[in-house]
Amino acid sequence: MGGTREVLAGITTVRDMVTAFADEEGCRRLLEAMVWPRGRICPACGCRDSTALASRDVGRRARPGLYQCANGECRFQFTVTTRTPLHSTKLPLRVWLTGLWLILQSDKGISSVRLAEAIGVSQATAWRMGHALRLLVTREHQLDGTVEMDEFYIGGSPRKDADRPHLGRGRKGQPRTTKTPVLAVVQRPTQPGEGVAAGDARARVVSNLSECEARRVLSENVDVAAHLMSDEWKAFVSIGQAFAAHDTVRHSDRQYVRGSVHANSAEGFNDRVRRTVAGVFHHISPHHADLYFNEIGFRWSQRVVSGQAVRRTRRGRQVVKPLWYRIAPALQLAAVFRSAVGRQLRRTARGGIQIRCTVAVLG
Numbered sequence: 102m103g104g105t106r107e108v109l110a111g112i113t114t115v116r117d118m119v120t121a122f123a124d125e126e127g128c129r130r131l132l133e134a135m136v137w138p139r140g141r142i143c144p145a146c147g148c149r150d151s152t153a154l155a156s157r158d159v160g161r162r163a164r165p166g167l168y169q170c171a172n173g174e175c176r177f178q179f180t181v182t183t184r185t186p187l188h189s190t191k192l193p194l195r196v197w198l199t200g201l202w203l204i205l206q207s208d209k210g211i212s213s214v215r216l217a218e219a220i221g222v223s224q225a226t227a228w229r230m231g232h233a234l235r236l237l238v239t240r241e242h243q244l245d246g247t248v249e250m251d252e253f254y255i256g257g258s259p260r261k262d263a264d265r266p267h268l269g270r271g272r273k274g275q276p277r278t279t280k281t282p283v284l285a286v287v288q289r290p291t292q293p294g295e296g297v298a299a300g301d302a303r304a305r306v307v308s309n310l311s312e313c314e315a316r317r318v319l320s321e322n323v324d325v326a327a328h329l330m331s332d333e334w335k336a337f338v339s340i341g342q343a344f345a346a347h348d349t350v351r352h353s354d355r356q357y358v359r360g361s362v363h364a365n366s367a368e369g370f371n372d373r374v375r376r377t378v379a380g381v382f383h384h385i386s387p388h389h390a391d392l393y394f395n396e397i398g399f400r401w402s403q404r405v406v407s408g409q410a411v412r413r414t415r416r417g418r419q420v421v422k423p424l425w426y427r428i429a430p431a432l433q434l435a436a437v438f439r440s441a442v443g444r445q446l447r448r449t450a451r452g453g454i455q456i457r458c459t460v461a462v463l464g
């Protein structure tokens with residue numbers, strides 16, 4: 102993996118990327134090193150012993166990239182894309198790596214229309230490529246340490262509709278609003294200081310902002326040993342009792358920060374989600390929204406603190422804010438493919454996608 106990291110670290114410009122991903126054979130080796138950082142693993146049984154296969158049509162020479170599991174009961178034949186979101190792809194691997202690099206290089210993501218233009222595939226293919234990335238960057242581990250949570254809505258303001266004259270806004274209007282409620286949880290960096298990575302961030306669509314839904318999202322995404330931070334919304338308050346600690350700020354009293362007690366990171370993440378949805382994807386169906394949130398959360402986590410800056414708030418108060426730099430997109434690719442095996446995405450007859458499995462067999 103040492104050589105791979107050097108190759109990836111050397112990719113900073115579009116020209117570097119084009120050179121690095123020029124030949125298919127090199128791309129396959131690069132992908133193998135990223136998918137199997139600790140050596141090949143059989144996607145069927147998890148066996149770490151396998152042999153390169155000599156195929157009939159290439160004489161006695163091994164067909165590059167085809168392997169067979171050495172477990173006598175398994176003998177499964179596989180390649181680097183088997184049982185990953187790239188399973189049985191017809192696209193060359195260099196097109197995949199180029200497309201994924203371009204998506205990661207962009208600040209907030211690329212619409213499938215623009216990606217299709219850039220790499221010369223159909224819009225449907227580019228759309229599935231984006232979803233493959235979103236599935237690859239899904240993370241299952243539970244957030245711990247200090248975890249902020251916040252709720253928000255996506256979707257534009259409700260349209261004025263003569264048949265439904267009084268659409269509500271926000272929490273109190275929840276039965277009447279047409280916006281989609283979302284709950285976000287954001288893990289704070291483990292410690293202050295330079296070189297520390299941003300924590301993971303997740304957002305999930307909920308059917309409503311009820312205590313029951315909030316409990317579901319937290320139990321799936323946050324470890325009970327976590328220290329929660331939120332506003333004083335009453336659903337959060339009672340749920341917080343299940344966790345190691347829970348502090349709240351009273352937004353109703355215009356209190357947003359009390360020492361280290363705040364939900365500013367979660368609010369920052371929410372803001373990023375809203376701007377990404379509005380600016381890049383325009384509209385995402387609630388059905389696929391969690392996948393888009395995975396991409397936004399992954400981008401959030403691929404940042405490192407580079408220093409601190411003193412800023413003034415609008416009221417003139419001094420605050421110390423961390424400055425961030427982004428991990429290079431090519432190096433992010435290694436994190437993207439690290440948990441590829443086991444995550445499966447298939448195309449449906451109608452050109453859509455079906456997620457077969459979201460759980461990775463860790464390579």
Ligand SMILES: [Zn+2]
Nearest residue numbers: 143146170175
């Ligand atoms: Zn096997």
